[in-house]
Amino acid sequence: MNRRNFLKNSLMTAATITTFSGLMIKPKRLYAAWPKASFDITDLNDSINSVYGHNNLNESSEVMLKAPDIAENGAIVPLNVKTKLKNVESIMIFVENNPQPLSSGYNLSSKSVPTVGTRIKMGNTSKVIAAVKSNGKIYTASKEVKVTIGGCGG
Amino acid sequence: MSTIKLRAKESKGIVTVKAIIKHPMETGQRKNKKTGEKIPAHFIQQVICKANNDEVITINWGPAVSKNPYLTFAYMGSKGDVVELTWEDNQGNKDSLQGEVK
Numbered sequence: 001m002n003r004r005n006f007l008k009n010s011l012m013t014a015a016t017i018t019t020f021s022g023l024m025i026k027p028k029r030l031y032a033a034w035p036k037a038s039f040d041i042t043d044l045n046d047s048i049n050s051v052y053g054h055n056n057l058n059e060s061s062e063v064m065l066k067a068p069d070i071a072e073n074g075a076i077v078p079l080n081v082k083t084k085l086k087n088v089e090s091i092m093i094f095v096e097n098n099p100q101p102l103s104s105g106y107n108l109s110s111k112s113v114p115t116v117g118t119r120i121k122m123g124n125t126s127k128v129i130a131a132v133k134s135n136g137k138i139y140t141a142s143k144e145v146k147v148t149i150g151g152c153g154g
Numbered sequence: 155m156s157t158i159k160l161r162a163k164e165s166k167g168i169v170t171v172k173a174i175i176k177h178p179m180e181t182g183q184r185k186n187k188k189t190g191e192k193i194p195a196h197f198i199q200q201v202i203c204k205a206n207n208d209e210v211i212t213i214n215w216g217p218a219v220s221k222n223p224y225l226t227f228a229y230m231g232s233k234g235d236v237v238e239l240t241w242e243d244n245q246g247n248k249d250s251l252q253g254e255v256k
Contacts, residue, residue, distance in 0.1 A: 034199040039216040076220045095218065099183065103218040106227070109210050113168055113228035116211075119220040121181070 035105070044094060044101040048131070051092055051102065052138055057131065060085075060139035065130040067143045071122060074147040080117040081141075085134040088114035092133075097126035122147050158251040162237045169231040169255050171203065173239055174224050181217040196245055198223065204238045205231050205255075231255060 041047040049055055066080035081091050091106040091114065103120045114132065122128075122145060129142040157176040162169055175198065182195025201213040210229045233255055240250035 034214055039214075078224075080226075098218050099181075100216055100218065103216050105214040107212040107214070109208075109229075111205070111208065111210050111229045111231070113230060115226075115228050117224075117226040119224050121179075121218045121220055 038102050038105075039100055041102065042100060044096050044129075047094060047101045051105070052131075052133070057138050057140045060132075060141065063130055063132050063139050063141035065128065065141040065143050067128050067145050069144075070146040070148065072148050074122040074124075074149055076119050077122050077128075077145060077147075078117070078119050079128065079130075080115070081130040081132070082115045083132045083134070083139070085114065085132055085139060087135050088112070089133045091116050092131045093118075093120065094129040094131065095120065095122055095126050096129065097124045098122060156251045157249045158239055158241070160237065160239055160251050160253040162235070162253055162255040164231065164233045164235075164255050167230055167232070168228050169205070169235060169237070170226065170228045171237055171239075172224075172226045174222060175201075175241055175249075176222055177241075177243065179217065179219055179221045179223060183217075196243060198241045198243045201225065201239065201241045203227070203240075205229060205235045207236075207238075210237075 038047060038050045041050055045055055062083055062085050064082040071077045079093060088108055090108060093103045094101045095103050104118060106116045108114060125146045127142050128145050129140055131138050131140045159174045162171045177198050178196055180193050180196040184193045186193055195217055197217045198215050203211045211227050235255040236252055237255060238250060238252045240248065242248040
């Protein structure tokens, strides 16, 4: 083995090792990353903007948001979002007065039926907004939920 | 024991999946009352559900989801489908559970 070949080989080995170790260090996430930026934003409009890239919301009666009028315990506020709209891509839930308005997002597939339910925390009385993305447009429904005991403090 | 409780039921071609995950869902804003130190954030960020290995829904959660989160959603499927739910939190913990649609 002459010097030239030796150098070439060792360089290639080094390259392979770097690629492999790079692959191994990568976190094992097979899916789209969690949108940290959107969840960190503290202003409602900025939050909506960062999720959709615009603030163009259409209030629609096709979106049904089920939420209590008064939540005695802000730590557990049951929510249910349903819609008759077709081709729903995602459902997002925003809480205007929470430290971070975006509370959760649901990315649906072609097999999904557009209905989701969960329980969220609310710090204060606030407007809750359910936003449904269908055929590229955003449709919303909102409801004021009164909170008697906050769920975010300690 | 698994941290997930899963129930999936079919009716008229629609499978409704209900799940409860055992998790503290710590926001990172609470303080330990005795020491005054902040309790670090610890919450589930992503929940993925597959039916017969096809992804049905991907859920992103923030810290504002309640402790021991409850979740329901639906998809077009049939009895006997194998539903798999996987979650991962901000500290890298994860768990998954499979169940059969009834």
